[in-house]
Amino acid sequence: MQVHRLPALSDNYIFVLHDTQENVAAVVDPAEAEPVLRFLDKIAAVLVAIFNTHHHSDHVGGNKQLMQRFANLRIYGGGEDFGRIPGQNVFLREGDRVQFVDRIGEVFFVPGHTRAHIAYYFPSNVADEPGDLFCGDTLFAGGCGRLFEGTPSQMISSLSKIRALPDNTRVWCAHEYTLKNLQFALTVDGNNPDLQARYTQVKESRSRSEATVPSLLGIEKRTxxxxxxxxxHLQAAVKSDESVQTFARLRGMKDRF
Structure with a gap:
């Protein structure tokens, strides 16, 4: 399974999964249809599935047009997003499995950003090779999503599921927010040498308009x-000794940053 990153809108990423042997594709969170259609035409692949993480328009905006082009699409989303994702015909819950050709993905229920958000984790079929996490707006490189429909406690629970995955997991998050996220991180964790080095690297990459996605989960755990x-150290920075309160204060600070 090859993963292709397509820029969309102002700062979104759409991910196309491509099986070169059968020449079929799936798309994760198609913010808009045109970049996907152009890419599929370029590789002459047939779209067979849409994997949506949540209902926001910058993640499902291309669904209807893709449905018009490709018949019998399997359109996946969280069970609690019923009625909110265009064309959804598969309703997923924690622990469900999804399949794209020879890859089996695990479904995590990760409310917080929205009440119905899910993530897809595809372990590698090859020992010691990285797996792929498609986490929508739950985890970002250097940050996390705003809490529009969930609570800090829910978000910690959701992020704990992600944090438990292997360090070499590739994190395919849906927005190019990394530089600003790291600028905020430095305000609360400025003595972290891993964070300092990462910020320097990301600043240089973005000066060349290079993407910072995917990230690696091990880097996220450190920075x-x-x-x-x-x-x-972070608890001290926000004057808290309790996890939920610490997270809530960090998220509030980031919202105002």
Whole structure:
């Protein structure tokens, strides 16, 4: 399974999964249809599935047009997103499995950003090779999603599921927010040498308009404050000794940053 990253809208990423042997494709969170259609025409592949993480328009905006072009699409989304994702015909819950050709993906229920958000994790079929996590707006490189429909406690629970995955997991998050996320992270974790080095690298990459997605989960565990709510240095930075309160204060600070 090859993963192709397509830029869309102002800062979105759409991900196309491509099986070169059968020349079929699936798309994750098609913000708009045109970039997907252009790419599929270029590789002459047939779209067979849409994997939606949540209902926001910048993740499902291309569904209807893709449905018009390709018949019998399987359109996946969270069970609690019933009626909110255009064309949805598969309703997923925690622990369900999805399949794209020879890859089996695990479904995580990760409410917080929205009440029905899910993520897809495709472990590698090859030992010691990285798996692929498609996490929508739950986890970002250097950050996490705003809490529009969920609570800090829910988001910690959701991010804990992600944090438990292998360090070499590729994190395919849906927006290019990394530089600003790391600028905020430095305000609460400025003495972290891993974070300092990452910021320098990302700043240089973005100066060349290079994408910072995918990230690696191991890097996120060392540098992303929203995966480190139980770190004593971060707790001290926000004057808290309790995980949910620490996370809530970090998220509130980021909202105002």
């Amino acid at each position: 992303n404050p929203f995966l480190r709510w139980d770190n004593p």
